[in-house]
Amino acid sequence: MMVLEAVGLALLFLGLFCANVGALGLVRFPDVFIRSHAATVMSMGGAVVSIFAVALMGGAHNPSFFVKACLTALIVIFTSPTGSHAILRAAHKSRVKMWEGTFCDMLREDEEKDG
Amino acid sequence: MKGRKPQEGMTLIVKTVSRILAPVMLLLSAYIVLHGHLTHGGGFQGGVLIACALVLLLLAFGVDYVEGKVSFSFGQVFRSLGATIILITALLGMAFGFWFFKNVGVYPYGFPGGIFSAGSLLLYNIGEMANVSASFLVAFYFLVKFRRRKR
Amino acid sequence: MGEGSGKPNRILKFITVFLAFFSLWLLLTSALKFDEILVGAAASLLVAYLTSEIMVYGGVRDKFNPARWFWALFYLAYYWLYAEVKAHYDVIRRILSPRMPLRPGIVRVPYTLKSDCGIVCVANSITNTPGTVTVELDEERKTYYVHWIWVVSPDPKVCHREIAAPFEKYVRRFLG
């Protein structure tokens, strides 16, 4: 059981690294759309990997803990991208200003073509 | 999709995910209500979670879809039913010769820590779940209709 | 949706949803006592009766096909061990480098899937890999609009090859 705990601990520190780097990107990036990539790093690499790591650490002694924690991770995997998609669609519809260096915006082009 | 009248509800992604998540939330609320005497939680929390599942469907599909499934008058009837169950549970204590709201064993007690170990508290939780969920839903319907008429 | 309109299909759907909910209840309580099983069966029967029409669209027969489950497991392994790791490495490198190489933009990505669940699975996979986020979904043009952190080329064919093709190749096998 020591092996599972060691693997879980290593994964947990990897998840913490991802969460901190994602938070740093949330501060550094210039507009909403680019910041959402950093938020994805935070919720996927940070939260899901940490939950899975803790599930491995606790599941060595207690299988029901493993199952419930994996269920929590599954719900985060389902809901996090959907919320991100909904909020970015709303931001694009309400014309939040994009960064000056944006390369292209096909969605706005198509909307203007349709009138 | 564009250039015509705006679609009812949100995009296909939100619709499909909420279609899968809302039944799971109903099952979780059943878990919370039925374990109300063993863990934190109970009738109120489970009822709020049922109302949240219906609000999720309301956000994703629009109010007409949800009103087709659970109508306004059905909500009122369900709410009254919950209140009636609470009243009957309260009177059961007097019927067994104790005071108002006394917890009595209307079914044989199981072993401690099981679901059937609480007496009439379980019935009370279920009645409160019905009352709270239907009340929240009716309140949301009221808010939505008031906003629509004003516009 | 045309195949999912018969009485046997409705009963089959109900049984599938009931089994899924009952196993979820057993996972939640994680205790094989008699009263838990009894109450859980009653609760999941009620919830499955109320919601089996909402939860599953279309036919239910092909959901028990073992080949599909095999491809789903294969897709999960590919997704978590290769795609996520690569995308995370890329975005973390961009965050930590002092000059922040960025060339963002919203591009068109066409798709060829048919079922709702397949479309949503690919869209959520695209959003879940850092570097690409699905902003809008157009069902009539069959196009995702994806915000990409490093636009290689605005040409839809290149975008489809770079973003959606590796997921679509496997998702088509188990969700259609």
Next chain:
Amino acid sequence: MDFFTPAILFGFALSLLIASYRLVRGPTAPDRVIAGDAMASVAVALLVFLSFHYEEAMLLDIALLTALLGFIGTLTIAKYLEGREVAD
């Protein structure tokens, strides 16, 4: 295991602290919602870790419900920002 617990808690707290800069400062409303969503998922991970550390199974249920209810809040704010009524 107990040797590493302060370091792990410090890591969680540091990431929440850095992300809360964007929550407080963010120029537009979607910035704040994105930051709050990411912080909510990290808080779920923190709840799961606390449940493991204190050996308290009830915190897991709370983590499950936090993950679900944050999603509903995000959808509500998204609908508000699109400038539409909640009902349609």
